[in-house]
Amino acid sequence: MHTNPTHTSLVAVGDSFTEGMSDLLPDGSYRGWADVLAGRMAARTPGFRYANLAVRGKLIGQIVEEQIDLAAAMRPDVITLVGGLNDTLRPKCDMGRVRGLLTEAVERLAPSCKQLVLMRSPGRQGPVLERFRPRMEELFACVDDLAERHGALVVDLYGVPSLADPRMWDVDRLHLTAEGHRRVAEAVWQTLGYEAEDTEWRTPMPPSAPPGWLERRTADVRFTRRHLLPWIGRRLTGRSSGDGRPAKRPDLLPYEEPIVQIIQE
Structure with missing residues (x-):
């Protein structure tokens, strides 16, 4: 049942999924489902405030250490927490530790907001x-x-x-496209009790002709060279794509639609 609630603030916590990769804007920045959700909520509530503490590549331990206290101190109406999936993709993963850290995060966040939102993340099909x-x-x-x-x-x-659907995923096969992020935003929107704007977000896209053998092999080679090998290299050297990168919206401030400047080639 939809309750059409009024929330005055949102803080998003997590990794690249919540940062918005790969919903790429013309100026080279990322939007993502959390920004889309914040825009919808702001349209209903004047003075709505939004912070997004997510940083790509973060493990659940880093999220707990770097983001949880900040989010809790903001005491917003809504906090979204999505984390731990990067840990599960590491060759060596202590799931007991992951569960413990996620538990710690929830125990610290739940009392500090009116509504905590967690997620069972999507995943495309494939051998990985x-x-x-x-x-x-x-x-x-x-x-x-x-x-x-x-x-x-x-x-x-x-x-x-x-x-x-593979068409919902970027060429790196790890992050959603703009349409994928839009559907995630719709899912969170409805879960919070707002009236649906898209009742068919779960419905698959119309079928398309499958790519030919050569096209698939070319895409596999491109994916391996541009994304898989660098990802393996970071794992072997203990580096992360988010090392040294700040949060995209570190402060809980009134939400404004971003002014996007198109980069001239």
């Missing part, structure tokens, strides 16, 4: 996902348990048909 699926499902079981114990909402995107 299948390898890590047991860890992901263990993470999501923890999310469900924590939500029940602390009164959090869960946005369940795992296994949603529309978000399993």
